[in-house]
Amino acid sequence: MSASPALTWSSTFNLSASSPPPSLTGDKLILPQLALEKLLEAAAQSAANLQQSPTYDPASWDYVPPYEQLARRNDAPQQLPHPLIFRVTNLVNGRTAYAGIREFSAEDNEVVLSKFLREGLAIPSPELQTQEHPTELGGSIKVEAISIPKGTFVKLRPLDAGYEEDWKSILENHLQKNFTTLTVNNILAVPRLSKQSGQNDFKFLIDEVKPEQSEAVCIVDTDLEVDIEPLNEDQARESLRQRELRKKAESSAGGPINIDGPKEGTIAGDNYVRFNLKVWNRTQPILINVPEDNVDIMVTTDSIQGWPKMEEWTWSRFDGSRSIVISPDDPHIQNAKEIRISLRVYEQSVIDPNSKKPMPSDSTGFFLLIAQSAQEDDEEDTSMADDNPDNEICSNCKRSIPKRSMFLHQNFCLRNNVLCPHGCGQVFKKGTEVDHWHCSECKAFGTNTPLRNTYNKHMDIAHTARRCNACDYSAGSLAELATHRTTTCPEKLILCRFCHLTVPQEEDIDFTSTITGLAPHEKNCGGRTTNCHICDRIVQLKNMETHLKHHELERKSKPLPRVCRNVNCSRIVTFTGPTDNQLGLCTVCFGPLNISEHDPTNTKLSRRAELRYLTQLLRGCGKSWCTNEMCKTGRANRTPPLPAFSSKEATAAVKPLVTVEGLLSGYTSHSLHFCVDSDTQKRKHVAEMLSYADDSQSKGGWAVEWCTKAVEMVSIEATDEADLANKAKDWLEKFGVKRDE
Template sequence: MARKAATPTPPPLTWSSTFHLSPSPPPPSLTGDKLLLPQAALETLLEAASQSAANHLQSSSANHDPASWDYIPPHEALARRNDARQQLPHPLTFRVTNLVTGRIAYAGIREFSADEGTIVLSNFLRECLALPSLELQGEQYGAELDDASIKVEAVNIPKGTFARLRPLDAGYEEDWKSVLENHLQKNFTTLVVNNILAVPRLPHQSGKDFKFLIDQVKPEGSEAICIVDTDLEVDIEPLNEEQAKESLRQRELRKKAESSSGGQINIDGPKEGTISDGNFVRFNLKTWNRSKPISINVPEENVDVLVSTDTIQGYPKLEEWTWARFDGSKPIIILPDDPTIISAKELRISLQVYEQTLIDTNSKKPMPPPTNFLLSITQSLQSDSEDEEMTDTTPDTETCSNCKRSIPKRSMMLHQNFCFRNNILCPHGCGQVFKRGTETDHWHCTECKSYGLNTPDRNTYNKHMDIAHTARRCTSCDYSAGSLAELSSHKTTTCPNKLILCRFCHLIVPQEEDTNFTAAITGLAPHENSCGGRTTNCHICERIVQLKNMDVHLKNHDLERKSKPLPRICRNVNCARTKTFEGPTDNQLGLCTVCFGPLYSSAYDPTGQALARRAELRYLTQLLKGCGKSWCTNEMCKTGRANMKPPLPPVPSKEATAMVKPLVTKEGLQAGYYSHPLHFCVDESLSKRKHLAEMLSLADDSQGKGGWAIEWCTKALEVVAHEATDELESLNKAREWLEKFAVRRDE
C-alpha cells in the first residue's frame, strides 16, 4: 500500500483586539450574530493566521524520518506555508466581551468595513452584551457609549450536531423547524446556550416575533457551537406542560377550520372548497387553448384571487402576483397576446380571505368558520370587455329616471311614487341605487374612481385603502411602493432579490440588480446574463458558443436546416447512396460514382451512343446470366428474379432485348435524374441500407409528426454508415442525424 502523508489539522488562530462601539446604528444587512470590523483588523488577522500556520507546519515537520507516516517533504511544507499566509479559518468565529459589564457573546464576521478603531454590532449582539439601547438619546446615550469598550478574540468553536429549542409562547407548529433552519442559515454563525432567538412569524401569521430559548446544544459540554458547514438537527420542545396543552388546543382549532387542499384544475372544470382565515388554497392550470382568452372567476366577493405563472417561484402571495382581484366585482381576464402568458407553461392560482382573523395566543375565542368558494376557469373567442347592460326597452316600457329600470308605461306613475320615496340614486354618478337609510354604507374613493359598499361583516373601504393607497416597503430590498399592485409588480419583475430558476446553472438564485437594462433587451435576468457568459460546445457544429447565445445559435442552425434542398439519391433504384455532385459530362445518368463506375469509359463519345450500348450490355448480362448474389432482389436480374417470393420466371433473349431497348435510349439515359429509374445490381450492404431507409422513412418519430422523406433517410444512413456496427446502431445514429440536419415532411 502506498504511503500517504497525514493531513495536518488546521492551526488554532490566536488574535485579540479591543475596539470602541460605533455610534452609528447597524445597517439593515447586519442581522443575527454578525459584526463589522475595521480593515486593519483583517490585516492583523492575516498576519496572525500566517504565523500560526508557519509554527504549526514547523512543529509538524520536525520528524525528518522519510519512512514515517507523518513525514512532510520540504517542498510540500514550503508550499503549505505559502498557501497558509493568505488564508483564514472558515468560518471566522469570535468571542466578544463587554469590558464594562463583563457580558460575553459569540459572533461571526459580516464585513471588514467599520471605521478604524470601532466595531459595529448587530441588534442581537447588543442585547446579548447589555449595551445601551439605540432608542436612548442625548447625554445619557453618549456617556454610556464612551465607556463601551468591546474586546474581540478569535476562537475555534466546535461544529454543532444538535440544538434543542424551547418556544417561549404557545402556538408553535411543526413547520417552525424548516423556518428556523432557514433563519439560522441566513443570519447566524453560532448558537450559545441560554440565548433567546427572535424569529419572524410566518407570512400568514400576525403578531410579534416568535421567541425560542436555546436550551441544549451538542457536542455536550460546549457553551457555543458553530452551525456553518455542518448537519445540524433542530428539535423543538414545549417549555412546560401548560404550554404544550395550549399549543395542542390551538392546533385542534385550526384542524376544525382547515382549508381545501386545492390541486390541479382544468378548463370548464369548476372546483368547490373552503378557505379558513389566514390560509391559501392553491390551484394550477397546465393546459389551455393559447389562442383564446382565459377567464378566472370566483363569485364570492370576500374571496381574493391571486394569479401568476411558473416564471415566479412558488405560488402567488399577497405581495407577489401578476394578476389579482380584490374587489370581487369581475373575473380576471388574461388575453392570449399577454407577454407573460405567451411563454408560460403553467398558471398558478391562490385563493385567500383578505381580512384575516387569526388566533390570538392570549385569546380563548374559537376560530371563525371557513369561507366557501367556487372557482371556475373558462375560455371564449369573444372579447371579455366590460359587459354592456342589456336593456329590455320595448314600445310598452319606459326607463325610470331614478333607478334606471325598464317599467311598463301603465304602471310608471305608481312605480315612481314608490321609487322616489324609498330609493336613493348615488349622487356621484356611479348609477347605484340604495334603499333609504343604507346610503351611508356606500363609499367613493377620493383618490381614484373606485366605489363600493360596506357590509356588517367587512369594511370594504378600509380594504380598498389598504390595498390601493397604502405605501408598502419591499421586504427584500429598499424599494418603497405606493400600493400593493406597485409592490407586486416590483417583486415579480425588477427586485434584485426576486428568486428565479436560472436557465443555465439550474439553481434557484436571486436575479440581482439590472444596472444596464439588459433584461429588457435580452429577456435575461442579470444573474442569467452573467451566468450565461460561460461557454460550451454546440452539439451540432462543435463551435464554442456562450450559453446565453445558444438559443440564437441553434435557431440559425434550424433556419439553415429548413433551407436545405432535398438530397438527390442515385437513379439506381437498388442503390442507397446520394448523388452529391453532377460529376463529369458523361455522367448525366443521375447515378452515384459507384454505380456509374462500370459504365465509365475514357473514349470520346460526344453523342452518348457508346454509353447507351454499355448500359444495354449490362442490362442483358443481368437478365440472361444473373449476378449470382444470394441477396439480390433486382427485378432486372436473373438471380434477383429467382430470389423473389414468389420467384419470377427467367426472361428469354428476345424478350430481354425488347425490355432493355426502351431503358437505354440515348435520350432516356441523358435525361438523368428526372427520367425513368435504372435497375443495376448492388452489393449486400447497400441492399440492407436501402431496406433500412425505407423502414425509417415510414416510421414517425416519438412526437407523432410526419417523419422524413426517403431521400433524407438515405442520406442519414449513408453519413453514419462508417460509425455504426449493426443495424440497430445505424438506425439510432441515423435518427440523431435526421433530428439535427434533416427537414421533416410537415416543416
C-alpha cells in the same frame, strides 16, 4: 505549471466600533487600503523568491546572472492569490476564525468584521459595547494571510426542528454568495425561503470537513459534497407537530379544480384556500368567480414561485363585484402550465356588531366556480327606456314605467326612494343612503353593511401606501406592490433555468432583463459554458437556445440529398464536378464504367454500360441476394421468378437504356439497374422501411433520400439491421428534414 507563491503577511488592527454594513455577510471582513498595499508588496516578494534561482557555476546551462535575478524580482507580478484567506485572532480571548475579504475600504488601522465573525470570535454586538467593559470589544484583532486546502466534503448537523425545505439547494446558493471558508464547530445560520412570521434562520453545526486533518477548508472553485445529518428523535417529533399545526390552521379545502367543476368549502380565520387549474381551452377566456363578496380572489400562474397571496398576484378581485376574466391573449398566460388561485377573507372586512370594530372571521363559506365561454360584452344596458311608446322614464329612479301608472309610482317613489346624487344610478330607500359611499380619489363606489365596512377596505386596498418587505420599494397601493413583487423585486423567487435552483432573481441594474427575457441571476448564471451536443462548440448556457435555433434553421434549409441513380444502390452522390461522372451515379457504381482515356463523344462509356447490362441479363451476377430486374440471377430470385431474356430480347431491352443522350441526362432520364453487394442492398431496404414507417401517405416522416443518407452515415457503427435502423432514426431526428417541415 509553476507553484503558487506562499503569501506571508500579518498585521494587528483595532476593531471598528460601528455596526457592520448589511452587505458584509458570511465570513467576510473589510480591511483598510494600506493593508492592500502591504499585501501586494508581500505577494511580489513571494513571487520573486519563487522565481529566484540558486547560484550555479557560470558555465552551467541553468546559470542566472545576478543582474537577471534582480530584474526578475523587480518584474515580479503584483498579483494576490485567489481566493484571499485570512486567519483572524481575537487577542483579548485567543479565539480564532477564518475569513475572506469583502473590500479594502475600512478606516486606517481598523478592521470591520461581519456578524458571523463577531460571533465566532466571541465579540459582542456594537449595541452591547459599554465603556465599563472595554475588553469585551475585542479591541485588538490580528489578521494574517494563510493558505488552507480546498474542501471536498462537509457534514452539517441541524440544530432546530422544522426541517422542511430543500436545504441542499438553499445551502449551495447561500454558501456561494456569502462564504469563502468553512470551519469545524462553527454554526451556520441560513435564511429560510418562506418568510413566515415567527420563523428565524435555520441553524446548522459544521460537524465535519474533509480533508480530515484540516480545521478549516476553502469552498471557492471546488466541488463540495454537502451531507446533512438526519434530525434526532426530539427534533423529528417537534417538526411533525409543527407540520400538523400548519395543516390544521390552513384551508379546509383546496387542490385541483376543473372548468365547470364548482368547489365549496370554508375559510378559517385569515388563512388561504388554494386551488390549481391545469387543463383549460386556451382559445377562450377564463372566468373565475366567488359569489360571496367578502371573499377575495388572488390568481397567478406557475411563472411565480409559490401560491398567490395578498402582496403577490397577477389578477385579483377585492371588491366583490364581477368575475375575474383572463383573456387568452394575456401574455401572462401564454406559456403557463398551471393557474393558481387563492381565496381569503380580508381580515378587516368583518365588523363586530357591538363594538363596531374589525374582528377576524371564524369561518366563512365560499362557492368557487371557473367557467369558459366566448368573450361577451357583459356591460349592462344602462338605458331604462324601451321601444314601448306607452312607457316613460321616472324622473326620480330613472326606471321605465307605464304612463298610466306614472302618477301613482312617482307619489310612492318620491316619498320613499333616493337616487344617488353622484351619478352611479343606484336608488336607495330613504335613511339608508348614508351607507352608500363614493371614493374621492377614484371612481369606485359601494355600500357599507352592518357587518362590513367596505369603504375602509377599499381605502386600505387601493389608496394606502405599502412597503415591500424584501426591499426598499414603496408602493402607493396593494396593486402596485403586487406588480412590483411579481416583476421587478430583487427578492422575487424564480426557478433558474440554468442551475435549476429556486433563487431570488436579484436586481436588474442594466435593464437587460426586458431585452433578453432572463432574470439578473439567470444572466449571471447563464454565463457558464458548455459544449453544444450537435457541433461540439463551446457556448454560453444563456446563448444555447439561440445557438440551437441556428442549427434548426440550418437543418431546415439543407437541400434534399441526391441518391445514386442506380435504383439498387443506397449511397449518396456527394459531389458532381467537372472531373466526376455525369451519370448521377455514386463512385462505387460508376467505377466499372470509368473511362480513363480520352472519350469526347462518350461512345466508349455507352458501350461499357451496354456490355454490363448484357452480361447481367445473359449470364447473371450469381449472387444469392440479388433481386435486380435487369439481371438473370435477380429475376430468378424474385417471387414469383421472372422469365430469362434471350440474346435478342436482351439486346432490344438494353439499347434504349445506353444511348449517350439517355446516360448523360442523369436524374432527368430513366433509372439505371446495376447489381450491388449484399450490404448495400440491406441498407437500401432499411432506408425504405424508415421512409414509410411514420406515414405511409407521405404527410410526415422523412423522404427516402434523407433516410438513405442517414443509413449511409451510421452504417459503419451499426452491428445489425435493427441497430442500423435505430441509429439512422436518431441521426434523422438531429439532422434530417421531415416532409412537412
